[in-house]
Amino acid sequence: MKVLIVEDDALHRSYLNEAVRTALPECDAVLESENGRLGEIEARKLRAEFIVMDLQMSERNGIEAARTIWRERPDTKILFWSNYSDEAYVRGVSRIVPEGATYGYVLKSTSEERLKLALRSVFLESQCVIDREVRGIQQKGMGSGHGLSDAEYEILVDVALGLTDKTIASRKKLSLRTVQNRLQQLYEKLEVYQETGDDESRYNLRTRAVAVALMRRVLNASAVERAERDLQDDAD
Amino acid sequence: MKVLIVEDDALHRSYLNEAVRTALPECDAVLESENGRLGEIEARKLRAEFIVMDLQMSERNGIEAARTIWRERPDTKILFWSNYSDEAYVRGVSRIVPEGATYGYVLKSTSEERLKLALRSVFLESQCVIDREVRGIQQKGMGSGHGLSDAEYEILVDVALGLTDKTIASRKKLSLRTVQNRLQQLYEKLEVYQETGDDESRYNLRTRAVAVALMRRVLNASAVERAERDLQDDAD
DNA sequence: CAATGATCTGCGGGTTCCCGCAGGACAAGC
DNA sequence: GCTTGTCCTGCGGGAACCCGCAGATCATTG
Structure with a gap:
């Protein structure tokens, strides 16, 4: 089992690396890429099944990278790991996730426990995990009140x-x-x-x-x- | 000597804390705030002279916080510590820095050495330190080519x-x-x-x-x- | 002084936008 | 069937836009 990390901040990258290693002891290789473009290439080369990825990166952001990755192999499991729960990002993600694909969306501000839990749920149990806060944004789209159709x-x-x-x-x-x-x-x-x-x-x-x-x-x-x-x- | 850190990301906050303590051994207290609004309050309460602060925070961003802080005490020394060198931020900062105030602008991607050096230069020697990359953006404004007046x-x-x-x-x-x-x-x-x-x-x-x-x-x-x-x- | 250039201002027109009014298509429900 | 609701479409007008032309001001330079 190999996990690919795509994240442009060095600090967060090593934090993630550590989290993945402890949360998934069955994982025997953790690779890192530092922007979306390199992430795509690495994912292709690796035939990666498990990816944790930042949104907002310089070269090519997470959404674009995820889109091409999913186009090539729709069964890839991706955990998005983002600073913000802006509607623009949430909408962007749910717009590109293929039919039946499993993914997660957790904020960087959540606890280490929740992150590790999300890693196990998404990668091992193919269960979609979306942070409560993100979920709230997501539903505003349909809710009668404001929120755009x-x-x-x-x-x-x-x-x-x-x-x-x-x-x-x-x-x-x-x-x-x-x-x-x-x-x-x-x-x-x-x-x-x-x-x-x-x-x-x-x-x-x-x-x-x-x-x-x-x-x-x-x-x-x-x-x-x-x-x-x-x-x-x-x-x- | 007291230093105030204003930064919403926990990881970066503790990294900064560590950097400040080692770069400035003469510093005897390092305080932390986790967004711009709290940072303003803390700065006022503390009469902080030395601040290192993130731009792009949720509650109230770094530029707004810095503006009110500088309005109250223009001799405060502020080191901005940001992810990006977007023209919008650079322009925003240079628009609010008071006459003769000393400040710095370094990117989060710079090495630990450069960060520590910047801390000492700005806080102890009242010298403005602006990352090379940021400097480039700053001058585009005047340069004949594109770049807006x-x-x-x-x-x-x-x-x-x-x-x-x-x-x-x-x-x-x-x-x-x-x-x-x-x-x-x-x-x-x-x-x-x-x-x-x-x-x-x-x-x-x-x-x-x-x-x-x-x-x-x-x-x-x-x-x-x-x-x-x-x-x-x-x-x- | 004259000349050149940059900036501000007015006029006039063609285009696009904002939006009320009104009619037609299609589905759901009494 | 008739009504009610939602969505698409056309017409028409007033406002705002984009922009060429031209005169006026003001600073700089030979």
Whole structure:
């Protein structure tokens, strides 16, 4: 049994290494990579079955790395180990996990016990382990209150990329008006409106929505980057 | 001599603690806070002269904490200790450092030696120490090539907040047309234009500029948050 | 002084956005 | 069947945007 660690912070890397060794005595090799790009290569070379991986790394972040790894072998078990439970990351992860794959998502702030437990649960028992806090974020998506539906999130990303309504319409095969309707929904969900209708201090709703999404951590730079690549890709 | 550590990651916190104790044997107390808000309170209570502090923390980030601390006692010596050298952070820091204050900016990836050296230089010799990599980013601002001037950065932030041209004009006491001119400059610097002028795949320049700035790390969520607070403040 | 350049400002137009109103498609329920 | 609800679509107008053209200010330089 071999475990691959993908993490760019040296301190956390050695901490993880130690945790893996003590939590999984049946493991006979622990490999390390220090960013997503190297992680992918190592995983391919190793045919790794068990990976624990950071999100937010410099070269290529965890989500992108995980996506290509899972594309090659969907049965790989991956434990994500992240600083934050931002909606953008949580959404990003659950968007790429293949049908029936087992994975975990634990925060770096959780205790060593919980981490070790998660390692055993995910790797040995093929059980998905998601931190309570992360779970909360995940469900906001469906909950009636605020929290964006998939359609709304999609359009948010397109807008954040800087596309026009018309472009979005043709990409998504929708009428212009439909796109604008969805934008309207999005504005409501994000509670974006013209503010003091007076004469001053108005907003450009489109960019304001992006700002609010950023501040609420619904969106972040790496989500935009991922969308950008997808855009370049299907530009053929 | 007392040193205050403000850092939300437990591992890094204890690593820092150790580094401070060995690098500064003349130091007789090392205190710790685990986010910006608590750090401010602790600094005030302690009348701390020496602080080493993380940027990107949950409750209140390092830049905001440093700003209030420096407002109360501008002679406080602060060593920033950050994961990234994003332009947004570098700019954020140099924007708040008071006249003649001494500070440092080192990356978490630098060696233990360099860290200890920086601790001694900043705290004992009142010498500013800025990592080479960070320095590079800092100078891009003035360098002829790309890299935004202050005027351009200012307008970028206002746009990213979601303000209208007109609103920006009245806030900055400029004519509408001037604001639009600066936007034009900004678009050029960010290399943002309509792309394939054909019929498809056009951009909304305004939001596209924000997207590009995000991807180039000129802007990030906390920069937007800071701007948002400033906006609320001078709304009187 | 004249000349050059950078910056601010106004005008005018074409385009895009924001959004109310209104009609059509389709499903669920009394 | 009729109603109610949700979603997509078109029309039209007012506002905001992008931007070329042009005049005005101000600093620098030969």
